Amino acid sequence: MQRIHFETLGCKLNQIETESLAHAFREAGFLVDSDPVYRSVGIEPSLYILNTCTVTGKAEQKARRIIRLMLRANPEATVLVTGCYAEVETAAISAIDPRIVVFPGSRKGALADLPSYLARKHEQDPLMPLGDAIRDFSLMKIGQSDEPGTQARSAQETSSSAIEPLLSETFRLSTDDFLFHSRASIKIQDGCSNRCSYCRIRLARGKAVSLDADEVIARVRRIEDAGWGEVTLSGVNLSQYRSGNGDFADLLARLLAETSRIAIRVSSLYPERVDDAILPMLAHDRILPHFHLSVQSGSDRILAAMRRPYKAEAVLRAVERLRSIKENPFIACDIIAGFPGETDDDFAETLSLCAKANFAWIHAFPFSPRPGTEAWDMRPRIPERIAGERVAILTDLAERNHRAYADFWVGRVVPAIAEQGAEGAAVTAVTDNYLSITLSADSGPIPRGKRIKVRLTAHDAAKLES
Secondary structure (H helix, E strand, O other), X not given: OOEEEEEEOOOHHHHHHHHHHHHHHXXXXXXXXXXXXXXXXXXXXXXXXXXXXXXXXXXHHHHHHHHHHHHHHOOOOXXXXXXXXXXXXXXXXXXXXXXXXXXXXHHHHXXXXXXXXXXXXXXXXXXOOHHHHHHHHHHHHHOOXXXXXXXXXXXXHHOOOOOOOOHHHHOOOOOOOOOOOOOEEEEXXXXXXXXXXXXXXXXXXXXXXXXOHHHHHHHHHHHHHOOOOEEEEEOOOHHHOEEOOEEHHHHXXXXXXXXXXXXXXXXXXXXXXXXXXXXXXXXXXXXXXXXXXXXXXOOHHHHHHHOOXXXXXXXXXXXXXXXXXXXXXXXXXXXXXXXXXXXXXXXHHHHHHHHHHOOOEEEEEEOOOOOOOHHHHOOOOOOHHHHHHHHHHHHHHHHHHHHHHHHHHOOOEEEEEEEEOOOOOOOEEEEOOOOEEEEOHHHOOOOOOOEEEEEEEEOOEEEEEO
């Protein structure tokens, strides 16, 4: 039986798509694994599949490093590279090695047919090399040559206009069986119609598209019926979800009315989307008290340069509104430090905003100039050293805030999802308000994905409550 090795970089959408593809391979009779390739000693998969990210230069560097590790790990294997980096730099990736097959991220949904295709090919000709079958599949689906420099488009070609994915393929990768995660997820939206000056994702994933609301409900029901305790609704920009005349608030209302018990986690929102229309839905007890705001800066001047559709005041207003509907919810944010032209005063405004908002976590990262974006040519560039110092300051604040947030909940009982467990071993879990905890060893085995109640006994520890 042939083994397929999966690795995923980047966002929740990539993770969902990898889960769906892994499920399809397993259903077709393949063995699948997802341990990092550098830990997979002695395992020689026939096919490596890497789902890539292009949000930063470091993400692309990591992808190239993993590709080379895969090529060395098994000199006979084929490496299939897909995802956002594969969309915008297909020629460069293909040129690394002839054993690489690049499948652009905009056509990723077509990979849903790959497992059954490979199974049929193997049945017809057991001696046919897997790499040849994969290349035949690629040619059939996207007319892609395996000659370096001939595949899809480059960053320069995507700089003028975002790609247009086939809507029929965009939401094909879906599953109610999650092999690598303890919490279910569903992709309900993809792409983004904003033109943020630093963002390459819109070039890789195209304009905003949404899964029809009826299909969202049908998929969530299947996840609920499969026994999962919660589901995360994911998208590039959930604020741009549209189905018929309905938006994201309307979708939440229908989900709450047309499902019975499953808890719902919202992956990310823009600050201006936290409005009077959506608050009644977010207040529902089945919407988990964990929110992530896409913030990026606390300086109105920098937000304008980023072409973000809100000001700093909208961030504080969103935080206030979320805290008005839930008891001390976990609220996190993204911040880009060192955006071109960011002065000490601009950064001070960002730090002040984060302190006022009292975020439970801040995902701070340095600005990464992305080819094909407006910010690629913006000046003055902030030295990496200064950007790194600003990230360190924000991360220090994030760690202090996170400790204080967790300490608030010590001694309280909160719902959680069991993540892993074995008889006689401790169990890890994630609470509804997004605290990662370890249960006392006497809790006994708990099925992965089961909803439980726990009493927090320390910053990162808890005991099971009956």
